[in-house]
Amino acid sequence: MSEQDGQVSILAGNSRVYLDEDGKxxxxxxDKAFDxxxxxxxxxxxxHGWLPRISVAFDHHGIFRLQFLRSKLTNSQQRNPRLNHLHAVIQRVFLPIAEKYQIALSDIHVIHEDSARQHIVHILASEHIPQALTRRMLSADNGAQQVGSFCQASPHxxxxxxxxxxxxxxAAGKQKGRDDVLEVFFEESAWSNRLIYVRGIQLSHMLGVSxxxxxxxxxxxxGVSRGEIIRVGQ
Structure with missing residues (x-):
């Protein structure tokens, strides 16, 4: 299967933001993955004549919407931020690369850890998740308490x-058909490595991402080392 068989979406790196000891x-x-x-x-x-959906992920410490978004955003913008909605300090890091390729920051979706955690905790609390999958989603020492067919646990x-x-x-957005492809660009780091991503692919497909x-x-x-396209069931 090639990219032309379906729709394409892009995850443009997994960066990290936090406040230092001085609150900066x-x-x-x-940035290399983003570029x-x-x-x-x-x-x-x-x-092909159209720009694929582009997202960038952020791991972080603290509360993302309070510390890393710019002020005076609408509720919708806070819930579904684009890169131009982030604090100016963060925008300045990514803007030169975006300008090089003439892609507006407003065309790049932001995915952040806070929102991801909240959604997963909601899934664990409200849906029937097989125990084998629950073990993949929760660390062994989490102290999770099994309640009926649900698992309640700390988001941390x-x-x-x-x-x-x-x-x-x-990052896949509405491109969720089997012929659609999410292209994930990443760099090896303490919080981002191939093994974690492979496990993420397995869990995604087990939980219904097609x-x-x-x-x-x-x-x-x-340089970029391109892996094989992993389909559901592989």
């Missing part, structure tokens, strides 16, 4: 695979 915003950006992803998006648009005890699954599902997913590892020289 610090950005650990996966490579936007280059892919621009080439795709030139070839979710596994990296569970968070990654949520990132993938949101889009196919490909991992694209971006190295320090802006």
């Amino acid at each position: 915003i610090t950005v650990e950006a996966q 490579t992803a936007l280059s892919f998006a621009r080439d795709y648009q030139n070839k 005890k979710l596994t990296c695979a569970a968070i990654t699954k949520e990132y993938f599902e949101r 889009a196919s997913i490909r991992l694209n590892l971006v190295n320090g020289e802006n």
